[in-house]
Amino acid sequence: MYDHIFKRAQSLHGDKITCEKKHPQQLEIKTDRHYVMNLLSWLKTESYVHLAFISCIDWIEENQFELVYHVYSYEEKNHILVKTRLDRDRPWMHSIIDVWGHAQPYEQEIHEMFGVYFPGNPDLSGLFLHNWKDLPPMRKDFNPKDYSLALYSLKGMGHEALDMDFIQEITELEVE
Amino acid sequence: MEHDNIYLTNLRDEKQNMWTGLANYFRKRSMWMLYYCTGCGAIELPPTMTSRYDMERLGMGPMATPRQADLLLITGYLSVKTLKRVIWSYEQMQEPKYVVGFGSCPINGGIYWDAYPVINHLEAFMPVDMSIAGCMPRPQAIIDAFEKLMDEIQQGKAVGYKRYRKHYDWYKRNQDLVLNRQSAVLTPYVDPFASMPTAAELMAQESEDSHV
Ligand code: SF4
Numbered sequence: 293m294y295d296h297i298f299k300r301a302q303s304l305h306g307d308k309i310t311c312e313k314k315h316p317q318q319l320e321i322k323t324d325r326h327y328v329m330n331l332l333s334w335l336k337t338e339s340y341v342h343l344a345f346i347s348c349i350d351w352i353e354e355n356q357f358e359l360v361y362h363v364y365s366y367e368e369k370n371h372i373l374v375k376t377r378l379d380r381d382r383p384w385m386h387s388i389i390d391v392w393g394h395a396q397p398y399e400q401e402i403h404e405m406f407g408v409y410f411p412g413n414p415d416l417s418g419l420f421l422h423n424w425k426d427l428p429p430m431r432k433d434f435n436p437k438d439y440s441l442a443l444y445s446l447k448g449m450g451h452e453a454l455d456m457d458f459i460q461e462i463t464e465l466e467v468e
Numbered sequence: 469m470e471h472d473n474i475y476l477t478n479l480r481d482e483k484q485n486m487w488t489g490l491a492n493y494f495r496k497r498s499m500w501m502l503y504y505c506t507g508c509g510a511i512e513l514p515p516t517m518t519s520r521y522d523m524e525r526l527g528m529g530p531m532a533t534p535r536q537a538d539l540l541l542i543t544g545y546l547s548v549k550t551l552k553r554v555i556w557s558y559e560q561m562q563e564p565k566y567v568v569g570f571g572s573c574p575i576n577g578g579i580y581w582d583a584y585p586v587i588n589h590l591e592a593f594m595p596v597d598m599s600i601a602g603c604m605p606r607p608q609a610i611i612d613a614f615e616k617l618m619d620e621i622q623q624g625k626a627v628g629y630k631r632y633r634k635h636y637d638w639y640k641r642n643q644d645l646v647l648n649r650q651s652a653v654l655t656p657y658v659d660p661f662a663s664m665p666t667a668a669e670l671m672a673q674e675s676e677d678s679h680v
Pocket of ligand 1: 573603604
């Protein structure tokens with residue numbers, strides 16, 4: 293099913309690329325980040341017209357981020373995952389919004405959650421987080437529990453317990 | 469004077485004068501609610517509102533805008549971003565106004581107690597008149613809570629809005645702590661790409677680095 297993709301991809305990028313069949317309907321292509329754009333635009337002409345999503349994985353022990361582009365073909369009815377690794381200290385990746393316009397918010401979200409920078413994407417402002425000043429929260433070295441306890445717990449907010457005086461007051465204050 | 473009917477009995481409550489008692493009686497009988505469906509609890513409201521449990525027999529009905537509503541339902545977890553909107557909505561409501569927190573999330577964070585975007589104690593940001601424990605409470609529990617709330621209104625105990633007015637600085641401080649934070653909580657993050665370089669610049673820099 294994937295044979296022609298295999299062959300063609302090898303001939304295009306030679307040893308820069310590794311293909312592996314993960315599942316009868318899932319092909320994994322690993323490549324260098326500079327070839328991804330090329331590869332994706334070629335796949336788009338090969339009936340893989342649907343970019344389902346982009347995900348990012350934090351391989352903290354290898355000090356790398358991995359980006360996975362999921363593309364789907366309605367004709368072949370199968371997936372291709374295009375994977376690439378980025379340096380975790382300076383993570384950036386070419387934006388693919390010229391190939392798929394709707395990749396813009398995907399990249400915006402990855403930028404917000406992992407700190408991966410996408411030059412070429414016109415809007416990388418915050419999407420979900422409010423007033424965020426810490427490490428991007430989906431990174432493995434960010435500790436959500438410590439964050440939550442430091443900010444949202446009563447102790448973090450500087451109260452020993454929810455003031456008992458307050459609860460007392462409910463009963464006293466009712467009528468002016 | 470002997471009064472066996474409940475509304476007159478309540479008028480005898482020493483803490484209320486006749487007019488507030490009377491007003492409270494009518495207040496509890498016509499509550500328009502604004503449901504802020506932030507969390508899982510939204511799914512328990514349709515059966516509560518429709519024919520199965522039919523909250524309209526308690527005199528409650530949905531209302532479209534905060535300015536016309538009496539009751540604010542916080543149906544589940546609140547993220548920081550929604551907290552800001554909830555506070556706006558709450559402050560727009562006319563007094564008297566009541567808040568009901570659904571489920572464990574507004575009480576203490578529930579299963580999101582260690583999540584970075586979700587606040588843990590709603591009570592710290594706005595006054596909650598009634599909390600319903602459970603994850604998620606069934607419609608029976610919700611109806612039960614509404615009945616309790618109506619009792620409290622009648623007895624003049626549901627005075628969260630007065631508390632909010634009186635202790636506004638306390639609530640405001642907590643709100644500011646979360647919403648208008650000026651510094652990082654744990655590690656400050658320095659974006660290495662803050663200057664927004666282009667791809668060409670980044671590549672040129674990288675090839676320079678690799679030659680060194
Ligand atoms: S208490 Fe449970 S059901 Fe309710 S919002 Fe939290 S997790 Fe969801």
